[in-house]
Amino acid sequence: MTAAFELVAERIHHRYGMLPVLEDVSFAIRQGEILAIVGPSGCGKSTLLGILGGLLQPASGAVAVRGTIPSDTLNPFTYIFQDFALLPWRTVAGNVRLPLEHQPLSRADRDSRVADALARTGLADFGHALPKQLSGGMRQRVGIARALVVKPAVLLMDEPFSALDAQTRDLLMDDFEAIWARENTTAAYVTHNLHEALRMADRIMILRRRPGSIREIVAVAIPRAERREDAARRDLARLHDQLWANIRQEAQIADREITDG
Amino acid sequence: MADMSIDNRAPAPVTFRGGGFDPVPRPWVAWLFFAAVLLLWQVGSAWGLIDSLFLPAPLRIAQSLYDLAASGDLLRHLGVSLMRIGAGWLIGTVAGVLVGGMIGLSWLWRSAGLPFISALFPIPKIALLPLLILWLGIGEASKVATIALGVFFPMAISTYAGVDNVQRNLIRMAQSFNLPVPSIVLNVVIPGMLPSVLSGCRISASIALILVVSAEMIGANVGIGAFLLTAGNLMQTDQLMAGIVAISILGLLIGALISWLERILLSWR
Numbered sequence: 001m002t003a004a005f006e007l008v009a010e011r012i013h014h015r016y017g018m019l020p021v022l023e024d025v026s027f028a029i030r031q032g033e034i035l036a037i038v039g040p041s042g043c044g045k046s047t048l049l050g051i052l053g054g055l056l057q058p059a060s061g062a063v064a065v066r067g068t069i070p071s072d073t074l075n076p077f078t079y080i081f082q083d084f085a086l087l088p089w090r091t092v093a094g095n096v097r098l099p100l101e102h103q104p105l106s107r108a109d110r111d112s113r114v115a116d117a118l119a120r121t122g123l124a125d126f127g128h129a130l131p132k133q134l135s136g137g138m139r140q141r142v143g144i145a146r147a148l149v150v151k152p153a154v155l156l157m158d159e160p161f162s163a164l165d166a167q168t169r170d171l172l173m174d175d176f177e178a179i180w181a182r183e184n185t186t187a188a189y190v191t192h193n194l195h196e197a198l199r200m201a202d203r204i205m206i207l208r209r210r211p212g213s214i215r216e217i218v219a220v221a222i223p224r225a226e227r228r229e230d231a232a233r234r235d236l237a238r239l240h241d242q243l244w245a246n247i248r249q250e251a252q253i254a255d256r257e258i259t260d261g
Numbered sequence: 262m263a264d265m266s267i268d269n270r271a272p273a274p275v276t277f278r279g280g281g282f283d284p285v286p287r288p289w290v291a292w293l294f295f296a297a298v299l300l301l302w303q304v305g306s307a308w309g310l311i312d313s314l315f316l317p318a319p320l321r322i323a324q325s326l327y328d329l330a331a332s333g334d335l336l337r338h339l340g341v342s343l344m345r346i347g348a349g350w351l352i353g354t355v356a357g358v359l360v361g362g363m364i365g366l367s368w369l370w371r372s373a374g375l376p377f378i379s380a381l382f383p384i385p386k387i388a389l390l391p392l393l394i395l396w397l398g399i400g401e402a403s404k405v406a407t408i409a410l411g412v413f414f415p416m417a418i419s420t421y422a423g424v425d426n427v428q429r430n431l432i433r434m435a436q437s438f439n440l441p442v443p444s445i446v447l448n449v450v451i452p453g454m455l456p457s458v459l460s461g462c463r464i465s466a467s468i469a470l471i472l473v474v475s476a477e478m479i480g481a482n483v484g485i486g487a488f489l490l491t492a493g494n495l496m497q498t499d500q501l502m503a504g505i506v507a508i509s510i511l512g513l514l515i516g517a518l519i520s521w522l523e524r525i526l527l528s529w530r
Contacts, residue, residue: 055433075438085434089452089529098448099438130529150438 005067006030007154012061014047020211021047027205027214034187036197039207040247040254045190046158052188053077053156069153074103078152082159084139086131093127096145117149137168155187161196173199177224194243198236199227206246209254215246317499325503335507342473342485349408350469357416358458365424378417386411387475394480404476411472412465419461423454459523466515470508
């Protein structure tokens with residue numbers, strides 16, 4: 001398939017005060033691709049995600065779109081947050097409706113988009129519930145529905161499963177896979193968890209410890225639908241060990257730097 | 262593994278150690294305690310242990326309260342005080358929330374306003390009444406302004422603290438969906454700061470009550486403060502106590518109103 005657009009990060013540098021956090025990071029995410037960003041704690045993964053979606057201004061370098069973004073998207077670069085970022089005073093439907101309220105849409109159109117997003121995420125019966133009444137997994141589903149309702153061109157996900165227990169995480173990843181398969185999603189996906197990255201991503205970008213720079217970008221050549229089959233698991237385990245060997249050394253040094261600091 | 266066997270003695274229960282440190286109030290205790298205090302007070306007065314000139318018996322206070330209510334005097338004084346509280350509280354609250362909101366949202370307002378508020382907040386506002394009388398005259402305006410000033414500072418402080426307490430990730434989320442600034446303020450900041458603002462309302466309502474009584478004691482003929490001062494000067498302690506009970510009931514009613522508002526507006530918590 002020929003990508004209609006790609007999100008390109010060119011020579012990104014960033015620092016917090018005197019502390020450099022990202023150094024000369026350049027890469028591209030093609031339409032329909034899931035790119036996982038992994039690396040040791042503090043290497044600037046979340047900062048990079050913030051820069052990709054325009055929530056942070058890099059010290060130097062730029063993020064640009066090459067090609068044409070689909071015209072039906074209401075918010076091309078849409079985040080899914082680790083802590084869900086739901087408004088506790090709004091119902092599930094109210095949270096999902098929030099990104100549509102300033103858009104030039106009719107009320108009927110808004111309602112229909114919200115209903116559709118809720119249905120696609122299994123929340124059709126929970127529209128009137130408040131976030132406090134939901135489990136962590138269901139709250140993240142609301143975050144996903146809120147992201148889907150604007151038909152994003154690129155999903156930017158900051159450890160979307162890390163606040164969830166292992167069982168919920170597994171179930172939600174199943175749902176994610178199904179949604180991505182249906183919608184040909186493009187995403188950048190920050191995670192600490194290599195298993196998650198190997199299950200979900202088309203390519204995995206490994207960052208060095210702070211200041212984060214790209215150590216390597218590895219393609220996961222096995223189709224996502226086949227990754228849970230026995231034959232694929234062996235290959236994935238081998239890839240996991242290879243990636244972990246690269247990250248482990250960086251993580252050990254980063255850990256010592258933080259401890260000594 | 263070493264050979265171990267369990268002897269045949271009766272099992273020893275594990276002692277519960279997790280009790281206490283859980284001070285859940287029982288409402289009936291409060292009522293019982295209140296009734297006991299009133300009863301002791303009444304009995305002490307009846308037996309002559311408490312001088313009724315200095316502290317009248319509860320039943321006498323209740324009789325005075327009833328008489329005041331029946332004659333219309335209580336309503337007249339309370340009505341004027343309530344009008345002053347209402348006007349002063351409204352002006353102080355609107356100004357406090359607006360200024361506190363701007364301090365919470367804008368670096369310029371924060372830089373200029375916060376030191377100003379921190380410097381003026383500790384001044385007892387009743388000390389400004391003579392100055393306000395000079396500026397605004399002895400009429401209603403000076404009393405209302407004193408209350409408004411007293412209300413303004415806690416409302417401004419609780420409002421900017423409320424804005425500070427709005428989770429930054431919610432604001433980032435709203436920005437990530439390109440919500441315009443007014444929409445972020447309306448949908449994220451205002452609901453998020455509401456718990457703190459309502460706490461501020463509780464504090465500022467008490468301050469308003471204190472200030473209206475103080476201001477009326479200094480420069481008014483009508484109002485619950487003026488009534489208390491007159492009753493005290495005439496040694497009508499039963500009426501004085503009746504006035505104090507009326508203020509206490511008013512304070513409880515205002516507190517109940519704010520609690521009701523909290524239940525309605527913060528039901529999401």
